[in-house]
Amino acid sequence: MKKAVWIVFGVASTVLAGCNTVSGPGPDGLRHIHLTKAAVSGQKTRIGHSFKTNGNCGVDQLPDIAILQPSQHGKVETETEAGYTHFKGAYARCNTQRIPGMATYYTSAPGYSGRDRVVTRVSFRDGRIDEATIDINVVK
Numbered sequence: 001m002k003k004a005v006w007i008v009f010g011v012a013s014t015v016l017a018g019c020n021t022v023s024g025p026g027p028d029g030l031r032h033i034h035l036t037k038a039a040v041s042g043q044k045t046r047i048g049h050s051f052k053t054n055g056n057c058g059v060d061q062l063p064d065i066a067i068l069q070p071s072q073h074g075k076v077e078t079e080t081e082a083g084y085t086h087f088k089g090a091y092a093r094c095n096t097q098r099i100p101g102m103a104t105y106y107t108s109a110p111g112y113s114g115r116d117r118v119v120t121r122v123s124f125r126d127g128r129i130d131e132a133t134i135d136i137n138v139v140k
Helices: 089-096
Strands: 005-007 020-023 031-040 045-053 059-061 064-069 074-084 098-108 114-123 129-139
Touching: 031 045, 031 098, 045 074, 045 114, 045 129, 059 098, 074 114, 098 114, 098 129
Parallel strands: 031 129
Antiparallel strands: 005 045, 020 031, 045 059, 045 098, 064 114, 074 098, 114 129
16 A cells, blocks of 8 residues: 655745744644745745645645635635655655645735735545645735
């Protein structure tokens, strides 16, 4: 049986700024993720990349992403997109391959600077559910 590996948001995405915190699964069965990102005003910025890979460094499945709390000062979009992993240990061999997944992008309103927040839910067919709170520092 092949072992599948999950990579969600800050772990697999290019970290632009700040800290990442992962906890859980909690009593609600969800893994809670808190990320802090930076974005330039009006520019489309990747704030997450979610995927599940199999033991052969191939895609196991694409997750579903729901926006639970939309941006108050911009827009959030999801797109199918391949990205690089940042594994350690046995799966480090996958780090040189782009693996298909779902990318989450944020674009602030033109001219806006300040703080914004987005909450997403990433779910997989095997029952794993991650909830990510992403605080975004928008600079001019």
